[in-house]
Amino acid sequence: MSVVRVEHLQLNYERDAQRVEALRGISFDVNAGERVAIIGRSGGGKSSLMRVLSGLLSPSAGTVEAAGFRMEAGRLPPRAMYEQVGLVFQNYGLVPQLSALQNVLCGRLLHQRSASSLLHFPGEDRDQARALLEELGLGERLHTRSSRLSGGEQQRVAIARLLHQNPRVMLLDEPIASLDVHWARMAIERLAGGGPQSAERALIMVMHDLNMARQFATRVIVLHHGEILFDGDPDQGCRLLEELESRDATDGEVEIAVNEAAADATAPSDASAPAPLPIDGLWGKTSFYVVLMLLIAGLYIWSAMGVDFSVARIFGNADHAANFLSRMLPPDFSVSANVGKSLLETVQMALIGTTLAAIVSLPIATLAARNISARPFQVVARLILNLLRTIPSIIWGLFFVAIVGLGPFPGILALTFYAAGYLGKFYYEGIESIDPRPLQALRTVGATPLQRFRFGVFPQVLPLMLGYTLYMLEYNVRAASILGVVGAGGIGFYLYTYINNFQYDRAATALLFLLAVVTVLDAASSRLRARLAG
Numbered sequence: 001m002s003v004v005r006v007e008h009l010q011l012n013y014e015r016d017a018q019r020v021e022a023l024r025g026i027s028f029d030v031n032a033g034e035r036v037a038i039i040g041r042s043g044g045g046k047s048s049l050m051r052v053l054s055g056l057l058s059p060s061a062g063t064v065e066a067a068g069f070r071m072e073a074g075r076l077p078p079r080a081m082y083e084q085v086g087l088v089f090q091n092y093g094l095v096p097q098l099s100a101l102q103n104v105l106c107g108r109l110l111h112q113r114s115a116s117s118l119l120h121f122p123g124e125d126r127d128q129a130r131a132l133l134e135e136l137g138l139g140e141r142l143h144t145r146s147s148r149l150s151g152g153e154q155q156r157v158a159i160a161r162l163l164h165q166n167p168r169v170m171l172l173d174e175p176i177a178s179l180d181v182h183w184a185r186m187a188i189e190r191l192a193g194g195g196p197q198s199a200e201r202a203l204i205m206v207m208h209d210l211n212m213a214r215q216f217a218t219r220v221i222v223l224h225h226g227e228i229l230f231d232g233d234p235d236q237g238c239r240l241l242e243e244l245e246s247r248d249a250t251d252g253e254v255e256i257a258v259n260e261a262a263a264d265a266t267a268p269s270d271a272s273a274p275a276p277l278p279i280d281g282l283w284g285k286t287s288f289y290v291v292l293m294l295l296i297a298g299l300y301i302w303s304a305m306g307v308d309f310s311v312a313r314i315f316g317n318a319d320h321a322a323n324f325l326s327r328m329l330p331p332d333f334s335v336s337a338n339v340g341k342s343l344l345e346t347v348q349m350a351l352i353g354t355t356l357a358a359i360v361s362l363p364i365a366t367l368a369a370r371n372i373s374a375r376p377f378q379v380v381a382r383l384i385l386n387l388l389r390t391i392p393s394i395i396w397g398l399f400f401v402a403i404v405g406l407g408p409f410p411g412i413l414a415l416t417f418y419a420a421g422y423l424g425k426f427y428y429e430g431i432e433s434i435d436p437r438p439l440q441a442l443r444t445v446g447a448t449p450l451q452r453f454r455f456g457v458f459p460q461v462l463p464l465m466l467g468y469t470l471y472m473l474e475y476n477v478r479a480a481s482i483l484g485v486v487g488a489g490g491i492g493f494y495l496y497t498y499i500n501n502f503q504y505d506r507a508a509t510a511l512l513f514l515l516a517v518v519t520v521l522d523a524a525s526s527r528l529r530a531r532l533a534g
């Protein structure tokens with residue numbers, strides 16, 4: 001009984017405004033119980049075929065039917081197909097920050113319908129995932145982050161995930177390339193299912209190792225330049241490819257020899273003679289840089305004149321500066337109690353403001369990220385974040401003092417709004433920089449968009465987000481220290497009052513306290529951020 005039917009399948013890519021025909025109208029059927037190896041030279045279209053069979057790309061023309069689900073031009077399959085069709089990616093497609101066990105559990109995402117599955121998987125699923133990993137020799141690595149596993153171990157985790165998904169059609173893009181013969185045999189036998197299951201399953205595997213293809217496949221398809229060159233007996237197919245490869249290798253040698261001869265013939269007779277200097281080009285470049293430097297210098301002079309910038313004014317008023325500094329010393333520590341209390345309030349404001357900003361900005365950033373959100377949401381979310389960022393925290397402070405009155409509360413709101421603008425930008429840029437391959441893999445286990453965010457995006461971006469949030473906290477302590485100027489709480493109130501009343505020795509105490517707190521916080525935050533980055 002055929003479980004995969006491919007008819008006149010074409011797949012084109014666009015590259016540099018040119019059409020690349022990766023698959024040129026191929027047709028074949030695969031029956032339950034078959035183990036088909038797709039082999040061929042590099043660029044022949046093997047991975048492209050896998051992407052279409054797994055529903056990651058829709059055909060440019062022709063149709064594909066996998067386990068009863070039909071795909072055609074512009075039509076991707078429904079999520080339900082992944083109950084029947086699964087894929088092991090060439091690059092494994094594991095989420096690097098999740099453990100081996102968690103990655104395998106992702107194979108069951110299609111079956112997890114309750115919201116609680118975003119936090120934990122049922123015990124039965126966990127037991128089965130554990131057993132699969134033990135079977136594949138990874139019993140000691142259950143809780144190891146997949147990024148810390150070797151290539152062969154990662155490949156076995158990806159195979160265990162597919163086994164946990166347990167589809168009828170198993171697609172495998174070089175599934176055993178990193179495995180030794182023992183684990184390769186073990187994995188293929190396990191995938192084929194053994195017993196009654198083997199009659200129901202179909203394995204379609206891209207393979208580079210022809211010995212493995214001979215050993216493990218019941219049928220071989222040779223893909224060459226997007227066309228099927230051969231479909232049938234494994235030994236015959238592998239021999240054909242070997243011939244093709246040796247013929248191409250010989251052609252290559254001839255080509256290289258011909259090219260070398262041609263290069264010799266055109267080489268200048270005195271190879272050691274220096275090449276003449278392109279005088280015109282050199283002068284052109286130099287004059288360009290001279291003009292550029294003059295323009296930049298002009299820009300600085302224009303700006304300095306515009307703001308009446310004068311070095312003489314700094315040095316000419318040195319006695320004022322000395323007077324100002326001398327009045328700060330020695331600091332008046334009699335105000336330590338008040339200053340200490342307001343400094344504590346400053347830190348509390350920054351802590352609450354930053355936390356609220358992180359909570360507010362995460363959903364907005366998710367909507368703003370190009371790789372996971374739709375265009376209209378991106379535009380609106382980015383506009384909101386731009387607006388929040390454009391207004392300085394002190395102006396937000398003024399707004400909120402006018403709305404809710406004096407005290408630290410409007411200060412917290414000001415910090416929340418201002419920091420949310422920055423954090424949102426940092427977060428969405430972080431989300432856009434994640435590795436897209438694990439997300440694709442989660443699509444092929446039938447994960448919902450929310451599940452893809454929870455298990456694919458969030459673990460990848462979390463260390464980065466925590467780092468940014470800590471950095472924002474550092475920044476917010478400084479920002480909170482000035483909000484008191486507009487009556488929005490914190491140490492700024494005392495700083496402003498002391499300076500206005502010419503009590504510079506008291507202001508010095510407030511500044512020293514602030515410096516101490518900021519220094520301690522910076523050191524702690526840098527350490528934490530370094531650990532998160534590692």
Ligand SMILES: Nc1ncnc2c1ncn2[C@@H]1O[C@H](COP(=O)(O)OP(=O)(O)OP(=O)(O)O)[C@@H](O)[C@H]1O
Pocket residue numbers: 013014015020021022040041042043044045046047048049
């Ligand atoms: N995203 C893409 N955009 C443009 N062209 C692509 C893209 N992916 C693949 N191609 C082109 O399509 C053709 C088939 O590529 P494909 O990756 O399917 O080959 P392959 O047989 O899997 O190669 P390999 O054995 O090296 O992995 C190649 O010419 C390749 O350059």
